Amino acid sequence: MKPFKACTCRDPQTGKFLGKKCPNLRKRGHGKWYARYEAPRTPDGKRRQPRIGPFDTETECKQALVKVLGEAGKTGKEYDRKITLGEYLEKRHAWRTAAAETGDLKPSTLEADREAIDLYLKPGLGHLKMADQLGQDQIRDLYAAMRLINRDVADSEHTEMLRRLLAARAKRDGRRYSTRPLSEARIRRVHAVLTGALNDAVKVSKIIPSNPAEGVFRGKGASRRKGRLKPLLWTEERVEHWLKTGEVPGKVMVWTSTQCGAFLDFAEHDRLYALWHFGAYWGLRRGELVGLDKKDISLNRRRCHVRQAQRDDELDDVKSEESNRIIVFDEDTARVLTAWQQQQRKERLAWGEAYTDSGRFFTYEDGRALRPAYVSQRFDLLIERYNTFRSRFDEGWSAERIARRHRTPIDAVRIALEGPPLPPIRFHDLRHGAATMLLAAGVDLKVVSEILGHATMAFTGDVYAVVAENLAEDAAATIAAFVPRRKQA
Structure with a gap:
């Protein structure tokens, strides 16, 4: 479980990664820090030693290792750092589909979830690893791109995320989804789907320690609970x-x-x-x-x-x-x-x-x-x-x-x-x-x-x-x- 240094250099003869054997690892700035830890065995008894990293410094690697071991100790299972948001959204949607069949969820709610996943969450953020790559900045970038959909914006404002969103809307059911810009209410409904999924990832699946979607819509003074607006x-x-x-x-x-x-x-x-x-x-x-x-x-x-x-x-x-x-x-x-x-x-x-x-x-x-x-x-x-x-x-x-x-x-x-x-x-x-x-x-x-x-x-x-x-x-x-x-x- 001790951190180690490795790089992505390849052997010139075999083409294989040198990893920990690279002779240049002693040089400053060469390679990254990694660590392995003992995880619960597979159902058939095979040993599991997941790797975490890369990290720029040994200290960062040690801190992450302590965090991972703490989570594994509390939950009794591997802290899955490789699962992406898209994979988890699909897994959670399958659970909710089963709940809908027993009457615990309305079909309209399930349909709204499916739309939010297909049109916005997976195209925008689905490729990100939940443990290492998903944060408030990425979520805010998604909502910023959503606000530009079907609006007259310059080519310079067409970010990669916006292009992915537009592509997803263009091919839904074989036709363009809509020609109108998104309202703030629609964006908040998508945010509710994301927040619910990440809450489950924290409390149920124990994949991440906290929900990065919390507080995204907060403005000045939002930390103080506001009462209802009275007419x-x-x-x-x-x-x-x-x-x-x-x-x-x-x-x-x-x-x-x-x-x-x-x-x-x-x-x-x-x-x-x-x-x-x-x-x-x-x-x-x-x-x-x-x-x-x-x-x-x-x-x-x-x-x-x-x-x-x-x-x-x-x-x-x-x-x-x-x-x-x-x-x-x-x-x-x-x-x-x-x-x-x-x-x-x-x-x-x-x-x-x-x-x-x-x-x-x-x-x-x-x-x-x-x-x-x-x-x-x-x-x-x-x-x-x-x-x-x-x-x-x-x-x-x-x-x-x-x-x-x-x-x-x-x-x-x-x-x-x-x-x-x-x-x-x-x-x-x-x-x-x-x-x-x-x-x-x-x-x-x-x-x-x-x-x-x-x-x-x-x-x-x-x-x-x-x-x-x-x-x-x-x-x-x-x-x-x-x-x-x-x-x-």
Whole structure:
């Protein structure tokens, strides 16, 4: 087990490696340091003496040998320094496949793992030895390359890792995988797969002493545990400050019921009004609305079974077991959704044979399933148009001129002019608004938690109670009427 020096010089006559017999090993800088240690015998009783190295100095070799012997002593098996990340990912995936067959893992989870392994982890890092070559720098390089996929970058930025990733995507299922850049959410999902595998390598397989993926996404102050981001209400004072400075006071903002009602009144003329209404009243996530199947909603019984969600281009199960839920909605919502179905029937007749029946409840005019990104873009556009009408009026435009210029019904223009300013929120914040208004309307916390699909009542109360208190005086008496609306003709 004593360290020894060897090199890769070859005998000029036989061509064999000289190793420890090289006459130049006494020269400074020639050769590297190695060591062997006694490992457990093979199942058939054969002796095993694995070699570790190379190392630049004898001291480094001794330190590594002590570490290896310590691991071997604790686990009772050889500390495998030769296994690559790709080999271990495949071994672990086989274990998880067996777990999926017994129902311990969802097929969608297994499929997501397979995609992360095939498209990113193996092409980028699969050749690296886990014990000696895989570290945070290599993992960060992978994510940096992933951020360049399908973006307009100079040839000089096409690293070897990026080229491997592009090659993997080009040949998946015989076609190019996608033409869109990767989102940060996708990169974090790949990171979750890698982190889980490396955690198993530490705790289960005992191959490495620590997980190099830990802390890769940490920024300044990340060592201090941050609490959940709690929604802030767009109060009159905050709206006034936003109008003057353009500053948004928080990352998660919620409309008041008056602001939400003004938006819904304005959006009544939009084709996706039913989706805006359903999201604002009952707090479904964007992916849940887009992924909602026709057969999972009953307008006569006023029931909606939320059991799947559309994330990016993939239909998947809902976020958690609690998110698989049944929502009992009000009669007004049932009328809105019935009108939506009638509109879809007219569109289907208009498109004829070109119509595509995707099976989804909310679709494009030709029946195709909506893209989640389109929903957010359309939502942002409506808010922008609402505020543009108000600014045009302040500039001296008449309501009729605004309607002609923007090809919008005059009623929609008048609603924007008569209503309050609409400060910016994300589409997901409609969900937060629904939660806070349900609580403010006096709905039991447990019921609200179940409607939203939260894991615990404590989470619901912790996140939304503060905003609900601000809304209490402005809330309506019942769920069906908690958003004030204009009077219908």
